[in-house]
Amino acid sequence: MSTRPISDHALLGDCRSAALVTSDGSVDWLCAPRFDSPSIFARLLDESAGHWSIRPAGTTEVTRRYLEGSLVLETTFHGRDGTVVLVDALALGGRERGHSMGVSSPGVLLREATCVEGRVPVEVSYAPRPEFGLVKPLMRAVRDGVVAHGGAHVLTLSSPVDLRVNGSVADATVTLRAGERLGMALEAGWAWGPQPPLRSRRYVRRRLKDTLTGWRSWSELHQGYQGPWQDQVGLSGRVLRALTFAPTGAIVAAPTTSLPETVGGERNWDYRYTWVRDASFTLQALSTSACELEETAFFAFLARASATQLDLGMDLQIMYGVGGERDLSERPLTHLSGWRSSAPVRVGNDAWLQRQTDVYGELLDAAHQMCRDSGTLDALTRSFLTGVADAAARRWPEPDQSLWEIRGPDRHFLHSKLMCWVGLDRAIALAPRLGATARVGEWTRAREEVRTAIMTRGWNEDVGAFTQAFAAPDLDAAVLMMPMVGFLPGDHPRVRATVRAVAEHLTDARGLLHRYRAADGLPGEEGTFLLCTFWLAHALALAGEDALARKAFRTAASYANDVGLLAEEVDTLTGEPIGNFPQAFSHIGLINAARAIGDTAPPPAD
Numbered sequence: 001m002s003t004r005p006i007s008d009h010a011l012l013g014d015c016r017s018a019a020l021v022t023s024d025g026s027v028d029w030l031c032a033p034r035f036d037s038p039s040i041f042a043r044l045l046d047e048s049a050g051h052w053s054i055r056p057a058g059t060t061e062v063t064r065r066y067l068e069g070s071l072v073l074e075t076t077f078h079g080r081d082g083t084v085v086l087v088d089a090l091a092l093g094g095r096e097r098g099h100s101m102g103v104s105s106p107g108v109l110l111r112e113a114t115c116v117e118g119r120v121p122v123e124v125s126y127a128p129r130p131e132f133g134l135v136k137p138l139m140r141a142v143r144d145g146v147v148a149h150g151g152a153h154v155l156t157l158s159s160p161v162d163l164r165v166n167g168s169v170a171d172a173t174v175t176l177r178a179g180e181r182l183g184m185a186l187e188a189g190w191a192w193g194p195q196p197p198l199r200s201r202r203y204v205r206r207r208l209k210d211t212l213t214g215w216r217s218w219s220e221l222h223q224g225y226q227g228p229w230q231d232q233v234g235l236s237g238r239v240l241r242a243l244t245f246a247p248t249g250a251i252v253a254a255p256t257t258s259l260p261e262t263v264g265g266e267r268n269w270d271y272r273y274t275w276v277r278d279a280s281f282t283l284q285a286l287s288t289s290a291c292e293l294e295e296t297a298f299f300a301f302l303a304r305a306s307a308t309q310l311d312l313g314m315d316l317q318i319m320y321g322v323g324g325e326r327d328l329s330e331r332p333l334t335h336l337s338g339w340r341s342s343a344p345v346r347v348g349n350d351a352w353l354q355r356q357t358d359v360y361g362e363l364l365d366a367a368h369q370m371c372r373d374s375g376t377l378d379a380l381t382r383s384f385l386t387g388v389a390d391a392a393a394r395r396w397p398e399p400d401q402s403l404w405e406i407r408g409p410d411r412h413f414l415h416s417k418l419m420c421w422v423g424l425d426r427a428i429a430l431a432p433r434l435g436a437t438a439r440v441g442e443w444t445r446a447r448e449e450v451r452t453a454i455m456t457r458g459w460n461e462d463v464g465a466f467t468q469a470f471a472a473p474d475l476d477a478a479v480l481m482m483p484m485v486g487f488l489p490g491d492h493p494r495v496r497a498t499v500r501a502v503a504e505h506l507t508d509a510r511g512l513l514h515r516y517r518a519a520d521g522l523p524g525e526e527g528t529f530l531l532c533t534f535w536l537a538h539a540l541a542l543a544g545e546d547a548l549a550r551k552a553f554r555t556a557a558s559y560a561n562d563v564g565l566l567a568e569e570v571d572t573l574t575g576e577p578i579g580n581f582p583q584a585f586s587h588i589g590l591i592n593a594a595r596a597i598g599d600t601a602p603p604p605a606d
Helices: 201-221 230-242 276-289 292-305 358-373 379-395 414-434 437-458 477-484 493-506 530-542 546-557 584-600
Strands: 010-013 018-021 026-031 039-041 051-056 060-066 073-079 082-090 108-127 138-142 145-150 153-158 164-166 169-177 181-190
Touching: 010 230, 018 082, 026 108, 051 073, 051 082, 051 181, 073 108, 082 201, 108 201, 138 164, 138 169, 169 181, 181 201, 201 230, 230 276, 230 584, 276 292, 276 358, 276 584, 292 358, 292 379, 358 379, 358 414, 379 414, 379 437, 414 437, 414 477, 477 493, 477 530, 493 530, 530 546, 530 584, 546 584
Parallel strands: 010 082
Antiparallel strands: 010 018, 018 026, 026 039, 026 051, 051 108, 060 073, 073 082, 082 108, 108 169, 108 181, 138 145, 145 153, 153 181, 164 169
8 A cells, every 4th residue: 555645746747658756766656668668667556566765874955846848857866965966857769849849759767866965875776567566577687787587567767886686676776976967768669679779877867957957948939928927837837748749649537546535435447548528628727828829739639549439420439548549448456455545546547438418619629729719620630629519519418428437327518518519609600610501501600509598407496506407406616617618708697606606615615616516426525626626716707706716726726736736636534635546627727717816817006
């Protein structure tokens, strides 16, 4: 069982995979070569599932940060005998800059410890456990490192100091004096392929420097946002870029699996896939910094991944593997105890089988944004988006399982209807670009039918608000999207009433919002959802409630960890961040709410 707080981890990314590093220098999560690959280190989910730590011996005070404009992590250990600075990164491809960042990342984890003062003994512990801890590899010390064979992998750890091998663990203690460095690199290869080469200390230094330059080159291209919380917005943009699988343009919801929504409970899901909804929201957030190339890449990926589904009359699948895979069947890993005994640990996600009609609107809304920024659609994408609009017109009256993937019978969820309206509205605007002006009449009729249904069946007079589903009294934070997508203005009386009702009935004592409080077909209760609190801030800004919007924003943003990363949820009892981490949705909400507050803020007094 792992007990370390989820928020104690920092993210490393190379736009292909991700690692999580604790504040005391332990890599406790690494999947390679893709986000959704089996792990090499998974102590995050079970103490026996692998780690790689570099840390000074004895007690230290720790501070850490991302180097400016990057996701290169710097951890500083202040001890009695001196100070050590540890720099960690997943290497980007050589001289990759700007939008090409991550296209040819080599899959090398780089770590360099430098003594900046004093004389400090540094401990190294290396225990790879491929396939989520199932494999204890055969390890042997070689000149300049350690080679491990096990299962489908061969792992090469490059080290300038000799490591002692004891079974499937290698360790060492090396004393560093002021100015001395310890540079190490880990690279995974396939058992049937060539063994990854051993790397020199010079290689580690050079690749760290080049990776830092690569991240900064991307950040320099994405400085379009000038407004409140600018630093947090910039970091969130880099997190979203790190969650992008550069070879295809796919974007994962989070780099982890099975970090729970309820501590000790069963709400543990694998988020290492691309949800159409999440990816579209991500692209809209990135558009704050003019990331039109990421938008184009995502649409090309989705058009390929879903090819023929709509043509065959099938529902558009709500999620895909980062390579475009459709079958994401779920299975438990019963040998893992889970974070704080939150079992089962799952890989795969059976939500791929669900129907969620909101995806049509989210896709077309992102396409509308993309065309406003760049304006280029190829023939395949035009055909695909026309099919998406036709599907929205045809399927909006049908029940589904909503964006929250509620278990149980399909229902007429308001958010799903709302996003079908959005899809049709954006398709009408896009029709000339799609070569689909002949479809405008049908799409317009369907759009008005959806609007009438929402205004008459979605509004609940007894509650005095728009509610989660037609003919239901339950509130749902997803209805806060109504002014954000332009269905009604933010100061419309029904919108104001709904925002008040949601804030009153779904907010906990800390000022954070639950998604909903209605039964959802799963045992236990989840925490508050950070995205929803950012949605509240966004909706309040659109209603002209600047002070309340800023208060809600600050409340949600205060749950970022020491390096600015946000989890999915917050435990209602303890206030501890929980859920898969870092969560794209939370960072999306931060970006969009900050922009809305900046755009709607009252002018300064003369």
